[in-house]
Every structure is written in C-alpha cells, then in structure tokens.
Amino acid sequence: MRRKLYEQYKIIGVNEIKGINERMYSECYHEKLERAKRAIKKYGLLEPFEVEKISNGYKLISHPLRFYAAKQLNYKAVPCLIRKPEYEIILYKTLKNLNMD
Numbered sequence: 001m002r003r004k005l006y007e008q009y010k011i012i013g014v015n016e017i018k019g020i021n022e023r024m025y026s027e028c029y030h031e032k033l034e035r036a037k038r039a040i041k042k043y044g045l046l047e048p049f050e051v052e053k054i055s056n057g058y059k060l061i062s063h064p065l066r067f068y069a070a071k072q073l074n075y076k077a078v079p080c081l082i083r084k085p086e087y088e089i090i091l092y093k094t095l096k097n098l099n100m101d
Helices: 023-030 030-043 065-070 085-097
Strands: 004-012 049-052 057-060 075-085
Touching: 030 065
Parallel strands: 049 075
Antiparallel strands: 004 075, 049 057
C-alpha cells in the first residue's frame, strides 16, 4: 500500500490548478456533474483536493469531477493538500527494503 505524503494544506485559486479536461466533463459526465454540484451546494467542499506543485502552478491529482463542479459553481479558491511524490517513492522503497509495506 502506497502512503501519501503532503507538503502542506493550502487554499489555492482554481485558475492556478491545471490538469482537467473540461470538455470531457461537460459532455460525458453531465448527470454526475450535476449530482456533484448539488452535493457541493448542500454540504460544501468536505474534503480537500490533492495537487502536485508544477512549474506554472499546480496539477490536480484527485477528484477531477468534483473540482470541475466547484469551478462551475464559481468557486474562486479551493482547499488543497500539496503532495510530495518524490518523498512517497523514497518512503515506499525504504519500507519495502525493511519488509514493512
């Protein structure tokens, strides 16, 4: 099982987050998108998105449909956990060598 490591929790502007194919979500997932929008309106964003830092902003790793729904609802910023995949690889290899994973 891979363990996730996070650098920090941060509120990030939706325009800084890349990696979502908006056309795909608007055409193929209309019903799921509407359901996600209703849930966000009713409960808010209960869980932060996972992102990875890239040179010109952030790359979305988790919950792309929910992110697109928040974007459609005109959220200007969303809560995010910034992942550190290079640390995850080191931890995984170390635990594997110690037979702990």
